[in-house]
Structures are given as C-alpha cells and as structure tokens.
Amino acid sequence: MPRVAIVTGAARGLGQEFAVALAGRGCPVAGFDVADQSQTQARIEDAGGRFLAVPVDVTEETAVAAAVELAADRLGGLAIVVNNAGVYPPIRFEDTTLADWHRVLRLNLDGPFLVTRAALPHLRAAGWGRIVNIVSAVVFLGPPELVAYTTSKAGLVGFTRALATAVGADGITVNAIAPGLTATATAAATTGADGGFDRVRALQAVPRTERPEDLISTLLYVCDEGSGFLTGQTINVDGGSARH
Numbered sequence: 001m002p003r004v005a006i007v008t009g010a011a012r013g014l015g016q017e018f019a020v021a022l023a024g025r026g027c028p029v030a031g032f033d034v035a036d037q038s039q040t041q042a043r044i045e046d047a048g049g050r051f052l053a054v055p056v057d058v059t060e061e062t063a064v065a066a067a068v069e070l071a072a073d074r075l076g077g078l079a080i081v082v083n084n085a086g087v088y089p090p091i092r093f094e095d096t097t098l099a100d101w102h103r104v105l106r107l108n109l110d111g112p113f114l115v116t117r118a119a120l121p122h123l124r125a126a127g128w129g130r131i132v133n134i135v136s137a138v139v140f141l142g143p144p145e146l147v148a149y150t151t152s153k154a155g156l157v158g159f160t161r162a163l164a165t166a167v168g169a170d171g172i173t174v175n176a177i178a179p180g181l182t183a184t185a186t187a188a189a190t191t192g193a194d195g196g197f198d199r200v201r202a203l204q205a206v207p208r209t210e211r212p213e214d215l216i217s218t219l220l221y222v223c224d225e226g227s228g229f230l231t232g233q234t235i236n237v238d239g240g241s242a243r244h
Helices: 013-024 038-046 061-075 098-126 147-170 185-191 195-203 213-223
Strands: 005-008 029-033 051-055 080-083 129-134 172-179 234-237
Touching: 005 013, 005 098, 013 029, 013 038, 013 080, 013 213, 029 038, 029 061, 038 051, 051 061, 061 098, 080 098, 098 129, 098 147, 098 172, 129 147, 129 213, 147 172, 172 213, 213 234
Parallel strands: 005 029, 005 080, 029 051, 080 129, 129 172, 172 234
Antiparallel strands: none
16 A cells, blocks of 8 residues: 655645655655645646645644644555655854744744654554655864754654664664755855855765766655664765765
C-alpha cells in the first residue's frame, strides 16, 4: 500500500520538489503551506498522482492538529513527514531583534515539533514511519549573517537525534538532510541572485550551484522501505562546502 506523506512548505521551492518526488513514487501527499499550492497540485495531478493542499500555518498548534487529522482521514493514514517549511532572513547579529529571533525559531523549530507531535500517533499506529527534517549546511559552516537561522537548524539536528532515540522501537526513523544554498526562487529572493550563490559555490568541491534535483535521491533514500536501519543521522548534501 502506498505510504501517505505530509510535506510542509510545499507551495514552492524545495518543498514543491519533495512533494512531486514522493508523489512520483506513488505516495499520496498532503502539502501544508500558507501560500497557494495550485502549482504543486497541478504538477502532481497532471502526472497521475494524488495531492491534498492543506492551508495551514505550521506554528499554530490547534490548526496543525486539525490539518494532520484531515490529511490522515482524506488520504488514508500517515507514514511520512517531511518538515521542510522554514525562513532564513539574512540579518547581522547586532541588528537581530528579539522579534526576529522568535520568528525564525518559531517557524524553523516550533513548526517541526508541532507537525511531528501531531503526526506521531498515526505513525505509531502503522508501526512504520519516516520523519525527515530539512536542516542546512550552515550548521557546519556558521555564516555570520545567519546566526538565528543557524541556531534554529542546529536545534533541529538535536531534535532529529533525540527523537530518533525516542521512536526507534516503534519502527519509525528520524533523519535530517542538510542542503547547501540551492537555486530556488525563494533563495534568490532572500540571498541575492549573484553574491550569495557565487560565495557559496567558491566553497564547494563541486563547482556548480546546487539544484533542487540534487536532493531528491537523498530524500527518497531516507524514506525508502529498505532504510529502516538508518536513523538519527544528518546527511550533508552541499557539494562539499562543509566536507562534513
């Protein structure tokens, strides 16, 4: 039976690519996002897949609980959770306000916590699950303009490790994928289409800009039926910039 998946931040960028890839493997996918997901839905349904667009703010506890129940009810259970939604505003540390700090940590840490906590009873009931947290290679590099973002993603690495220990006996794995700076419209708008990509590319062993498709095989690998002995890991897919 196909495994039902939730992908957060599925409206665009990496989240859209992850949703399309899982649907391409036969998974019914629920996309969680505050933005319009019609493009993701069209790509999946045009290819014969099944997609449920759920408009939800993943930082709102009650809304998340309702969204997870809706997805499980409409799609027939739940087995895969991809915590992808996030924000990474480049702000100098001295200019970071407490409101900035809370906004970054709320979406990047509270969101995965709330979605995973709501989904966990369904994964336990199935006796099988894959939880995938999208972190970032910045946890190994520590860029100075991304202190809040790096802190939030390092926290998500810790969440991955501890949760893997907590749920391993239930047949559930928990892993993280750490992309480098990837060529999406969101990344270009956030970091600048020139200097950000040029600077990161100069650090890499593979001398080209990372593309969303560079991450798909890793996502499918950690979600695979045969990957049940892989858990608590952070897999760095950044072209060798961190060489971790």
